[in-house]
Amino acid sequence: MRPSSASLDLTRRRFLQLCGGAAALTAAPRGLALGGSSSYRVGVGRDLDAYAATTRATVASQDWAGLNLAGKTVVIKPNLVIPAPPTSGGVTDPESVRALADLALADGATHVFITEGEGGATHFGPCGYTPLGGYAGGKVTLLDARVSSHSLYPVPGGLTYGQLWQRDFVMDPNVVFISAAKLKTHLEGHVTLSMKNLVGLLPSLEYPASPPYWPRFSMHHRGLHQAIVDMNIVRPVDFAVVEGIWGMEGPGPLAGNPILAQTVLAGSNAVAVDRLALHVMGMPQHEVKHLSYASRAGLGPCGLGEIQALGDALVPLAFSRPATTPPIEPPRAFPSSFDPGAGGETCLVSWYGESVDRSIQVVEAWDDDPTVTLVRDLAPTESRNPGFELIRWDGRGNDGSLVAPGRYAIHVTAASVDAVGLLPPPAYALAWVDVTHA
Incomplete structure (x- = not known):
């Protein structure tokens, strides 16, 4: 009772x-x-x-x-x-x-x-x-x-x-x-x-x-x-x-x-x-x-x-699982800080656990403001097989000019190739890169 x-x-x-x-x-x-x-x-x-x-x-x-x-x-x-x-x-x-x-x-x-x-x-x-x-x-x-x-x-x-x-x-x-x-x-x-x-x-x-x-x-x-x-x-x-x-x-x-x-x-x-x-x-x-x-x-x-x-004794069950977002890992930047004015660039490594339609963008984002500024469409939407992908960024924006010094987000969007509309939802991940100028 x-x-x-x-x-x-x-x-x-x-x-x-x-x-x-x-x-x-x-x-x-x-x-x-x-x-x-x-x-x-x-x-x-x-x-x-x-x-x-x-x-x-x-x-x-x-x-x-x-x-x-x-x-x-x-x-x-x-x-x-x-x-x-x-x-x-x-x-x-x-x-x-x-x-x-x-x-x-x-x-x-x-x-x-x-x-x-x-x-x-x-x-x-x-x-x-x-x-x-x-x-x-x-x-x-x-x-x-x-x-x-x-x-x-x-x-x-x-x-x-x-x-x-x-x-x-x-x-x-x-x-x-x-x-x-x-x-x-x-x-x-x-x-x-x-x-x-x-x-x-x-x-x-x-x-x-x-x-x-x-x-x-x-x-x-x-x-x-x-x-x-x-x-x-x-x-x-x-x-x-x-x-x-x-x-x-x-x-x-x-x-x-x-x-x-x-x-x-x-x-x-x-x-x-x-x-x-x-x-x-x-x-x-x-x-x-x-x-x-x-x-x-x-x-x-x-x-x-x-x-x-x-x-009490554990009793494991078998929950029916939803069609979830594709498994991906956040991109990694090597190096995470570079000077494009001195000819520097960064290599971005992404990983996908299944076949996906992915896009990669460079954006400016802030912690105290939800506004986002698109800097570079680094990789347009296209199908990728499971595994690693390497893409380089030379520190330039969509207009071809060098970006200002600052912190930039490398943003990955990966949608399942079997998605119908927005189900399952796309997966998102990001990495931060610092751009410097001598």
């Missing part, structure tokens, strides 16, 4: 019931080491009840206590991208979020904000979140992130951005940030889990609509997998949850089909949680590029061998 929505906190008796009894808190946890050394822990909760599964997964992870929540503010970001109930597989179950709120308040958090940005902020009601507004004696608030301020924050080692716009309240050092994501597929990102869940919080005013609405150089257009890593560098989540009582398979994140998975995963490392979620979905680890890039950036494990699953 679920706790009453009117309850103000999590009773000890209910807490012990959800964790499988008092022995679950004192005995050594059951664990499944998926490979060799297990540096990262992920809790697993399996139940038809999202509240129970989330509580068990959170406690099993052994990471919750390390958040030291006493006296802190907690911000929970669910995925509410469509106005639908959680049984649709498209949105985070409000009972999962309520479990996190109860756990936070029980550990001394002063307030819990449940927040969504553009689109999702208008879906609190249809997604079943209205009872959480003012919950726990007013200690829980539904927050429309659109009304909050945002600022530019640096991205150390960013892949596509040097700075990113982010909501100021999330960046507060006294805030504990929880990504409460959904277990579902995605046409461009392959999956949308705890790392990608951060996209919904960013101000769309600064990252306007994606192609075909060129010249807007939105986050997707810069290279979604690269941008996801940048978001998680700017503001890593303190705790990640992927709720999959009902997940979504097929053409997610909006039009997929619900699939009963009865699983919640939780832990302090978003990369580890998302990698285990891929395992549950039956998807190959290497196909989700942002997880590979995140691992290279030192944000989390490189594979399942570094993850220990604790708590």
